[in-house]
Amino acid sequence: MSASADKELPTVYVIDDDASVREALRGLFESVRLLTETYASVQDFLASAPSNRPCCIVLDIRLPGQSGLEFQEMLAKQSDARPIVLISGHVDVQMAVRAMKAGAVDVLTKPVREQDLLEAVNRAIANDQRHRSERRARQSLLSRYAxxxxxxxxxxxxxxxxxxxxxxxxxxxxxxxxxxxxxxxxxxxxxxxxxxxxxxxxxxxxxxxxxxxx
Structure with missing residues (x-):
């Protein structure tokens, strides 16, 4: 596979401080042929400088250091914010509302039902691919106009x-x-x-x- 083709392969970034959860989710996503990278914290994710390919972030709400909600709200302010599916062992209504207002694709409670998670992730990746296509088309139009x-x-x-x-x-x-x-x-x-x-x-x-x- 060419490097350019690899750049377009959708990737799921899993950020969870529980190693067993990270590996279980890696196995789930790779079973449906989704590239998967796992991180124990937001800091680890940011330090790795993940590639800029179509993606979805599966993010635990309760994390050491910067929480999942805080990280999601930070990303939401960016023009090319990556889509996020939030997961947590305890999700209250206030937390879910806050997450959805910040643009979360979904908020799921652990133990997460595999089909629900896969549907949310596939929906997030499809949205990200569409937004990227729209951004490319808009940039091409502006370049031609220039x-x-x-x-x-x-x-x-x-x-x-x-x-x-x-x-x-x-x-x-x-x-x-x-x-x-x-x-x-x-x-x-x-x-x-x-x-x-x-x-x-x-x-x-x-x-x-x-x-x-x-």
């Missing part, structure tokens, strides 16, 4: 607003032929095959933020 000249960006915004070449020419004080030239360049650089597609890309740019389009 190749446009200021005039091309202006023309793109006017085309997306539904204006005809003649109207755009009057607005930006160019000849209609020049507008057509800029418009063709915009379509090519943005990878749009129709005006309708260009309008969709413009909407996506607005959603992406960063002042891409007015």
């Amino acid at each position: 190749t446009l000249s200021e005039r091309e960006k202006q023309v793109m915004a006017l085309v997306a607003a539904g204006k005809l070449n003649k109207q755009i020419a009057a607005d930006v004080e160019l000849t209609e032929a020049t507008v057509k030239l800029h418009r063709g360049q915009v379509m090519r650089k943005m990878g749009a095959e129709s005006v309708a597609q260009l309008v969709r890309l413009a909407d996506m740019l607005r959603d992406a933020g960063g002042g891409a389009l007015p």
